[in-house]
Amino acid sequence: MNDHPATHTLPDHHHAEPDELARKLAYAGLIPFVGGALFIWLLVGRVEDEPFMFVVRAITSYAALIVAFLGGIPWGLMMWRSTWHMEAPPHYRRALWTGVIYSLAAWLALLMPPHAGLVVLGVLLIACYLSDRKRYPELGVSGWLTLRFRLTCVSSLSCFLAAAQI
Template identity: 50%
Template sequence: MVHEQTDGGPAHGGPPDVRPSSSPPLPPGARLLGLAGLIPFVAGALALALLDDPARGAAARVLAGYAAVIVSFLGGIHWGLGFARTRAPTTMFLWGIVPSLIAWVALLLPPAAGLVLMATMLVLCYGVDRAVYPRLGVAHWLPLRRTLSVVAVLSCAAGAWFA
């Protein structure tokens, strides 16, 4: 879902929505905290690769649960971005709940299928953000988002393979 510009911008007589090409640096600690957020993904995938049943089943549920939290968080970011706008389109808020609902469904599936759905949602969330962030002036977050998404997707895919 691509969010349309509705809260000003040059075409509407307001300030531009997109920052100039000189984007601000990420806040201090954001990269480190983002990378720390990958620990449960990598640890979960490793646990699934190394553990035997029944511990493997528990590890799959833990990894799927963490992935669901992160997918929900990625959707929630769009609510925050929408709140910051004068007239945010409804699609921003609609997209904000879609990842949470799909993540919830994924938790109801067998672990391997749920992890595949989580990996798919992580890719979809990144794709939406890649389309939307530049229009909202937050494109400078995309390189970090790409790194975090790649590791999270690979971890979920590996977890699904071993689940």
């Protein structure tokens, strides 16, 4: 039996779903979104500008980090694929470009006034999900899409609600 990676096919993970730890950590990752939006709604006009803007910057920068993280997922999957010594088809290469574009767009959103940047980040979170609906099956991880949908709904809504109060 030859154990060289090039002779193996990729494992089929199309229906694999996140395990309990992944789900718990993913939902915990919503705390800064929900907490930030809630604090902005509760604190607007009630505290000085400096602590208020700290909360605004916190949720905005966290949203940008998450968009960059989501853009990096295809990169990680491609690195894993490369350990199997398989040539990447064109749609995989497009996934890499998309990841870079999301990171750059998130960075630009950080440079915008927060009320506009949060809207852009909310849209980017939705765009990441819509892109991943196509890419995850291609990359063999479509079982994660239900979790991604739930996280996207809460995170993007948090960005939009926070932006509406600034």
